[in-house]
Amino acid sequence: QSVLTQPPSASGTPGQRVTISCSGSSSNIGNNYVHWYQHLPGTAPKLLIDRDTERPSGVPDRFSGSKSGTSASVAISGLRSEDEGDYYCAAWDDSLKNWVFGGGTKLTVL
Amino acid sequence: QVQLVQSGAEAAKPGASVKVSCKASGYTFSTYGISWVRQAPGQGLEWVGWITPYNGNMNYALKLQDRVTMTTDTSTSTVYMELRSLRSDDTAVYYCAREGRYCSGRNCDPPRHGMDVWGQGTMVTVSS
Numbered sequence: 001q002s003v004l005t006q007p008p009s010a011s012g013t014p015g016q017r018v019t020i021s022c023s024g025s026s027s028n029i030g031n032n033y034v035h036w037y038q039h040l041p042g043t044a045p046k047l048l049i050d051r052d053t054e055r056p057s058g059v060p061d062r063f064s065g066s067k068s069g070t071s072a073s074v075a076i077s078g079l080r081s082e083d084e085g086d087y088y089c090a091a092w093d094d095s096l097k098n099w100v101f102g103g104g105t106k107l108t109v110l
Numbered sequence: 111q112v113q114l115v116q117s118g119a120e121a122a123k124p125g126a127s128v129k130v131s132c133k134a135s136g137y138t139f140s141t142y143g144i145s146w147v148r149q150a151p152g153q154g155l156e157w158v159g160w161i162t163p164y165n166g167n168m169n170y171a172l173k174l175q176d177r178v179t180m181t182t183d184t185s186t187s188t189v190y191m192e193l194r195s196l197r198s199d200d201t202a203v204y205y206c207a208r209e210g211r212y213c214s215g216r217n218c219d220p221p222r223h224g225m226d227v228w229g230q231g232t233m234v235t236v237s238s
Contacts, residue, residue: 032220033224036224044229045225047225092221098157099221101155
């Protein structure tokens with residue numbers, strides 16, 4: 001059971017907008033930044049959204065992050081087939097003194 | 111360019127140890143720590159621990175702290191992760207990832223950024 005809660009799956013058709021949610025608590029998301037990782041098949045995870053809303057260099061502006069209270073989300077607009085993969089949220093947990101991850105959301109482009 | 115290159119796949123028996131390396135290049139080694147993250151087959155990402163070459167500070171996941179040791183070699187810009195008393199549920203792909211934390215003396219603040227550069231992953235298989 002992951003400390004952060006994500007839906008196990010999400011899907012959309014090319015061009016659509018999809019949102020993936022991540023729910024935590026005051027010891028993690030509520031008091032620390034949320035980061036999102038994209039993990040495509042056969043590759044290493046990639047930092048997709050840093051510090052709640054920031055896109056690292058090279059990440060298209062189709063990807064955006066938001067946070068409110070103890071929940072966060074990542075939105076993908078203009079969905080493309082190459083976006084298909086797993087998406088993970090992560091945050092530092094002050095109580096555990098650990099990074100905690102969501103269980104991951106498998107994104108399917110129909 | 112900034113790069114982390116990990117050692118090759120490992121196969122080990124239950125109860126044995128394994129040591130995986132992660133060689134950094136393209137940046138000043140001492141200015142960033144390295145986290146290790148693993149992914150068991152069909153499972154999600156799990157943080158294993160972190161070490162900084164700056165002052166040797168380390169921070170391990172609670173469930174693994176009795177069995178894991180991380181070390182750095184500044185002469186070769188390499189970080190090592192050793193896992194002992196291996197069990198079948200340690201079978202996973204192990205990734206190293208660059209992660210910065212502000213440190214002053216022996217104290218390091220919690221991370222404020224995500225892990226921005228990742229190694230290619232090392233498959234560790236534990237089987238009798």
